Amino acid sequence: MAKVTLTGNLRLYTAGVTELEIKASNIRELLRNLGKQYPDLAAQLTDDLAVAIDGKIYQDDWFAAIGPDSEVHLMPRIGGG
């Protein structure tokens, strides 16, 4: 099970839960499973999101692999100037 941390405002949609364990082999599966577990959160799991897997930050990459012991952080999308 991946250890998932929700950063930013996402805790507002999980009744304050910020750390949880989720079974998922990739980002798409992670987002789907999170949305099922927390229906209010589903609408927030949109393009405005970055996912860090073991410290490496992914944006718009559904099929990035998540290992069984991965540390995953959901955070706002990053841009730049």
Added chain:
Amino acid sequence: MAIVTKRVSDEREAEEQNFNWVGTRAVRPDGVDKVTGRAKFGADLHLPNMLVGKMLRSPHAHARILSIDISSAEKLPGVKAIVTREDFSDLASEFVPAGEMMVNYRDITRNVMAREKVLYEGHALAAVAAVNAIVAREALALIQVDYEVLPHVLDVVEAMKPEAVLIQEDLLTDGADPPADKPSNIAKRVEFGHGDIETGFAKADVIVEREFNTRPVHQGYIEPHACVASVSEDGQAELWCSTQGHYVVRGHCARILGMDVAKLRVTASEIGGGFGGKTVVYLEPVALALSRKACQPVKMVMTREEVFKASGPASGANMRVKIGATRDGRITAGEAILHYQAGAFQGSPVPPGAQCAFAPYDLEHVRAVGFDVLVNRPKVAAYRAPGAPISEYAVESVVDEVAKKLNIDPIEFRLKNASREGTKASHGPKFGPIGLVETLEAAQAHDHYQSPLQPGQGRGVASGYWFNIGGQSSVTLNTSEDGTVALVVGTPDIGGSRASLGMMVAEELGVELDKVRPMIGDTSSLGYNFLTGGSRTTFATGKVAVDAARDLVSQLRERAAKIWDVPVGDILWHNGEALQKNGRGGPTETLSFRDLAESMGKTGGPLVGQASENVQGAAPSFGTHVVDVDVDRETGRVEILRYTVVQDAGKAIHPSYVEGQYQGGAVQGIGWALNEEYIYDSEGRLENAGFLDYRMPVCSDVPMIDTVIVEVPNPAHPYGVKGVGETPIVPPLAAISNAVANALGIRFSELPMSPPRVLAAIAAASSSK
């Protein structure tokens, strides 16, 4: 200028010693055109029957639009088209990624052309296309607009008050807990951090808490926004514009105008600076709408006054930062409360500001809260490391003060608390290979830091962080029949990327650099490319360019194998030649790139290397700056005596360009720290909309900026590249403020530290003694 490289292995070091182009200071491919005036910028294109487009802009900071009457203007001879809000569909609220952060189409369409209200002085209201500029200006004067002038608010703290005038009457704060039930100017609240800050502060022997204020500053690109649009009767359209991302422009314009994306071809001109400010659309959809109506090409070019009044600056901010530490110099807790101006529409960079605020530090207890606040100013746009210079200015100022209270050298204090590989960042994930400690150590060892100061002078230090991003890039290498190569990329060159990309391709192909011609393709010539921003191009497009070159090498090996009638596995590619592993040789011992290119028609057809990817794994870049200042006690002028930038580049493909990024970021930061600010009158009208009154640094204001390139490789790039374009603007604000504090014994908490403000502080300090 120096380069400090952290070698990851002897093998890698050996590889690097064999580089032909990577790491060299090759001649830039765009240099001659730029110094001879041959380069074509946004305003340089001229088409037959081209019209001139001009914009009517609001004279009010906040007003309801009661009516717009264009009937008189339409009758003026020479006027070919006029567009107003009636010519743009109202788009639903939908957030999409657009460079700095998410943007909302409902807001974009209102920013491009005001609908219900004008929300800042300079807000576009109508546009005219006419046979020349004189007629266009006459027509603008004939457009009658009736306004109901409303109270306005410019200050972020005032805008947050419950009694403040509402800029958007239906705006509820996103992220409020409990959910907001009344509209306000606070668009969003965000919070990051971990641990328990109260526990952390309870462990502190020293606590410093300060409030800071910064002003909006403009990106200050020399080239104003400019474009030429041409829409034909059948709806096919072309657009030439100065932009950091022509694919993004295409998408926005097609959406705003209800066009099929593929019917709009966008070409990026040479760009005279962007720094994040050319990641959004202003003129482009309007020029297309005018051209569609007139069925003639339309050129629109902003004046400098329009650039200041109607294009996005960086946010101004109000902040409170609190840091606690033990006597031995370990930070126990850090807290930042950030209020950022968004301008008239939501979307300030306060989320990344909050994420970056404490990134240089390994903290057990940390909290950063950000508020995105509407004010009657132009909507902010990205500006190098959007949000980070502001929040890190406040944090690095307090860090300096804590170190001073503890009588610890500021670099030693930072080293004691520095983020390293494996540190849990204040915004969540653990850092990979980062080079903050290496920049601190290099700064500490630098001659600059060791040199003595004269009485009255001050030295300041600050570190800075920016994430960097990857993203989508698509690259094509077209082989010519003489063995030269056209390298076509879709990321506009704003900082020397044609040189760095060409060098990586030449390195991979093993050919002379002048055999590779890098160019920026239009939107129909390549797959999708995200914009040039987020310090992503040499990293992301660079990785894709290397992949395209490797694809081409693979094809070259296959052709050589065919010619020699041997398995492709027996073919090596080395220094631009195909060789057989067993050394048997065919008709010749080797086949050069040129040999294979000359025969490509007979061996299988065109040789085209291609690669496309959504590149992940951008590594952040940390920097540390050291600055010495002197302060003229009579005039209040702060003089920069010496300035050194130390920053991690991962791998500097072209060290001169990397040093240029470091120097440019430092100089823009110097302007932010010392002089740049918008000055409004009581009616909310900008009084200094020009370079004479908006004081940016010029060459005579700054010394030669010294640089040290630290190289801690990024494992996600074939050569170890990390983006470098944004981090250099992060540390200067605090470094200079810390230097001024050491020179004067006065801690400034407000930027810019302009002569009047410095004089007032000196006078206040004198009178309080």
